[in-house]
Amino acid sequence: MKYTIVCILMLFLALGAKTLKKSDFDLDFPCTSGLSKTAGRSIPARSFIQNQFLEAALFEGCFFTLGTNQGLLESSLDDKCCITYGHPYAKTSYPFxxxxxxxxxxxxxxxxxxxxxxxxxxxxxxxxxxxxxxxxxxxxxxxxxxxxxxxxxxxxxxxxxxxxxxxxxxxxxxxxxxxxxxxxxxxxxxxxxxxxxxxxxxxxxxxxxxxxxxxxxxxxxxxxxxxxxxxxxxxxxxxxxxxxxxxxxxxxxxxxxxxxxxxxxxxxxxxxxxxxxxxxxxxxxxxxFGQQAFIRWDVPRFLTVETGALFPQTIDTRAYVDNLLAFPKNFRLFADLPFQVVFNQEVVDFSVNSMEAAYQTLRLLARENYQADTIVPLTLILAEGANEIDRVTTNLYVPQCPFSDTGLVVTIDSFFTNNAGEKIVTFSAQVESTTQALFNLGLEHVTLYENNARINPAYLGRDTSGGASAVDIVFVLDVTGSMSDNINDVKNNIIMFNDTLVNRGIDHRLGMVTFLDAVENIYQFTDNITQFKSYVDAQYAHGGGDGPENDLQALHIASGLNFRPEARKVFIWITDAPYHEMDWATTLDIGTVVNTLLAHDIMVYAVGEQANRDASAFNIYNPTGGKWFDIRGPFQDVLMDVANLRYSSKSMALYTGGVASSTVMSVRLSVHHAGLGGSGLLTLGGSAPLTAGKRPATSLTLSPNPSNPSTLITCSVNDRANGELSICDIRGRMVFNERFINRSGLFRVSWNGRSATGTALASGLYMVRLRVDVADKPPVFLNQKLVLAK
Missing domain, CATH: 2.70.98.40 (Glycoside hydrolase, family 65, N-terminal domain)
Structure with a gap:
């Protein structure tokens, strides 16, 4: 007798199907309750049986499922549980x-x-x-x-x-x-x-x-x-x-x-x-189930590739904890995860009432995988304080994302070894077709070779030697009666400003402090532009009419907002009036405020009346390394200047091991991102231990800092540049400057804590500023705080 089997062709990779979903094998009975497949759907009566302990289902084709009804225990822990996958609908268990x-x-x-x-x-x-x-x-x-x-x-x-x-x-x-x-x-x-x-x-x-x-x-x-x-x-x-x-x-x-x-x-x-x-x-x-508590974790067991990308990359999971004790209990959850998966919280603390259950929502983030398909363990640990009570481990299948070795332009900028013996490669990557720079690359995107031998970087981050990787921006806004047009300028341009920062890949947050004779509103940082727009839209011109406003108090309070340590800090200070100083409105003086701004490394962009520029604004924006703009000029110019500050688009890979630095002949770095790829090669030929390749184009370092009283200022410039090195006190008064013409490479200046006329200067905080002018390029400004100690 002939026995014929109809074969269904399926495409599987090494570990399994990339797009196959187990739910595709579920039975599809009419839903009478409106609930999901795992609850409340009708099952043909002839297919379903149950008793006190168990439930079972058997369907055409002899697909079967098993589950518990009331289980063995008096508690509900083993009630209505699966014994086979997908009870009572799955077609995944069967005879053949x-x-x-x-x-x-x-x-x-x-x-x-x-x-x-x-x-x-x-x-x-x-x-x-x-x-x-x-x-x-x-x-x-x-x-x-x-x-x-x-x-x-x-x-x-x-x-x-x-x-x-x-x-x-x-x-x-x-x-x-x-x-x-x-x-x-x-x-x-x-x-x-x-x-x-x-x-x-x-x-x-x-x-x-x-x-x-x-x-x-x-x-x-x-x-x-x-x-x-x-x-x-x-x-x-x-x-x-x-x-x-x-x-x-x-x-x-x-x-x-x-x-x-x-x-x-x-x-x-x-x-x-x-x-x-x-x-x-x-x-x-x-x-x-233990004696104290039992944990279950609702987490997927495999990811797929959809439209060329790993899916899902954001994995929302739930941890269910049953407290088996007769009194409430405080618990802690923490995860032990592989490189491929990131938990967005370090620990989760919560409490569960006696003999009750509770759940916590946990978000995992899956990294793109450009290596071979892999299966990795995910472990969630339930603890009371430092004592582990229970754990759950499940494996996750992570498929390889499809990618090309073309489409990205990767440029290695420098290779050098720091004083700790760590090797550092700085590089940039951009999409070839759009020239869009890639920001915030992760270790999963990078493959590194030293002398053609594979090296695993220990760290990958932004290279901030040429600019910050993030920015926190505060609008310090005068809202008195004469400021109506300027308030509207902020309202009308804030979306455009935000979009510009987003398009440049700049990690930014916005905050605001408004003032009259007193500080009126304080808006903490947000990365939600809709929320910030609502803050701005709520402002209107009112009050004023008496001359000075309380700018110093507003700047001082704004300095205390919750800045990120790694972010560049920028104030956009907008006013058409001079400021109160040590009078009935404030006890603050200009020195105290500037000292606070410098201590927090805040750059101030001043937008004001020409008449107030030299009399008041100069002493604030100049020592902080900022700029001044005429309040009657185009407000977009202010915002574009802030958006065009030097934010780093370069990345930095750090690693240890490999060969001795002096024998490194080549460094090759490959980047894969969103299906595209590219490589960069730096040929060294065996360089000096502490420097190889190109150093960052412009740099400014001070040593020692604090100085007592002398310090060595080291500047690095390329491209045969002109410029100026200057030092200002906290009131913005220039105490030292040196101009340079047609300069390239390193040069050093020793400063002994004296003014240009030889006068010994008081101890305190000073600002060292390097300006580099290169033909056909915007000027570059670098600032460093210097503490003069005697």
Whole structure:
């Protein structure tokens, strides 16, 4: 007799399907409750059975699922849990047969009868006739309560032909112990934990538990009762589903991200009018939920690649904690994660009432993976203080993202070794077609080679030698009656300003302080432009009319906002009036305010009346390294100047090891991002230990700082530049300056704490400013604070 199998071609990569979703195999019954597939959908009555302990479902094609009803315990911990994946809808556990050397699932057989279905209160049976020769009967029954909480799977294969038939029964069992589409751990003969792909011969019992570590939770056993179980093959379900008709390759020894077991009984020959039977008992075993608390984690087990990108990259998960004690308890969650996954919080502290459950939402971030497909462990630990109470570990399949080696332009700017012996490579990367610079690259995007040997960088971040990587901007805004047009300028241009910063890839936040004779409103930093726009839109011109306003108080308060340590700090100070100083409105003087601004490394852009420039504004914007703009000029010019400050688009890779710095002949760095790629090469030829390649184009360093009283000022410039080195006190008065013409490379200036006329200067804070002018390029300004100590 001919046994025909219709083969469905599926494309799988090394570890499994890139786009296959297990939910594609769920049954699709009409939804009568409006709930999701995992709750409340109607099931044909003939397919579903239950008793006090268990529930079971058996559908056409002999797909089956198992779950608990009330479980073994009085508590709810083992109620309404899965025993097989996706109960009661999944089509992932099923029998299949080899008949006359051809393997196949029942639903793939082209010559099969309509099934005969029989249901009792505790069993469901399907009977098929295959190729007019084989009668196949599959039943799922619940054991009587006296025999414990269990079920029996039975296959009976009868030969109804006149010829001998060779048959081998088999079963794919997809365990899913617990809740939230869980996975399971497998133990051969109840003792040996199976952690990677493989097989076991002659198993007497398989035990599946909800977890492999900590308290193992829900447990069940599989025991062959009739028929000789020859082999149990352990693997990942997607790969197993694709290899139903062939042997599962266990030589890869991959860890499990979605455990499934293929059970193969002994191949038998069946004479005409004879039959064989196999039976498999499934029983709930006593669970282990611990004495204090038990944790479950609703987290996906595999990622996919969709439209060329890893999906999802933001993974919202939930941790469920049951407090088993008779009093409330404070708990802490923290994660032990591999490089490929990042937890957005270090720890999560929360409390759970006595004998109750609570959940915490945890967000994970998946890094792009440009290496080979990989399976990584995710561990979530439940603790009380420093004492671990329970843990849950699950594996996550992370596929390789498709990429090209073209489309990016990568330029290595410099290679050098710092005093700690760490090697540093600075580089930039941009999209070739758009020249858009890539900001905030991560280690996952970079591959580094030293003398053609692969090196793993220990750190990757922004190179801030040529500018800050982020900026915190505060609008210090006069809102008195004469400022109506200027307030509207801010309202009308703030969206454009924000978009410019976004398009340049600048990590920025905006804040605002408004003032009249007193500080009126303080708006903390936000990165939400809609929220900041609402702050600006709420401003209106009012009050004033008495001359000076309280600018100093506003600047002083703005200096106390919650700046990020790594960010450049910029004030846009807008007023048409002079400021109060040490009078009825404020006790502050200009020196105190400028000292505060310098101490916080804040650059002030002043927008004001020409008449107030030299009298008041100069002493604030000049020592901080800022600029002055006429309040009657185009306000867009102010914002564009701030947006065009030197924000670094370069990245820096730091590593240790490799060869001695003096023998480094070449450094090659590859970048892959959003499907594009590119490489840069720096040929050195064996350079000096502390410097190789090009140094950053412009730099300013002071040593020692604080000075007592002398300090050595080292400047580095390229491109045959002109410029000026100057030193100002906290009131903006220039105490030293030196101009240079047609200068390239390093030059040093020794300053002894005296003015240009030789007068010894008082101890305090000074600002060293380097201005570099290069033809056809905007000027470059670098500022460093210098403490003069005597």
């Amino acid at each position: 047969l080899k008949i006359q050397n051809a393997w196949g699932k029942l639903e793939a057989c082209t010559d099969i009868s309509i099934p005969q279905v029989r249901r009792t209160t505790d069993s469901v049976t399907y009977r098929y006739f295959l190729n007019d020769s084989i009668e196949f009967t599959f039943s799922l029954s619940l054991l009587p309560a006296a025999e414990g909480a269990g079920a029996m799977l039975a296959m009976n294969i009868a030969n109804r032909s006149n010829a001998v038939q060779t048959v081998q029964p088999a079963l794919i069992y997809d365990p899913g112990m617990g809740r939230f589409e869980p996975d399971a751990a497998a133990w051969v003969n109840g003792a040996s934990l199976v952690q990677t792909e493989g097989q076991a011969n002659g198993c007497s019992t398989l035990v599946f538990s909800e977890k492999s570590a900590g308290h193992t939770g829900l447990r069940c056993s599989l025991t062959p009762i009739a028929g000789t179980l020859e082999t149990a093959v352990f693997g990942n379900w997607h790969k197993m589903e694709a290899a139903v008709a062939s042997a599962y390759d266990t030589s890869t020894r991959l860890p499990f991200y979605d455990l499934a077991v293929k059970l193969l009984w002994q191949q038998r020959t069946i004479a005409p009018d004879s039959s064989i039977a196999v039976r498999l008992a499934i029983k709930l075993e006593p669970p282990d």
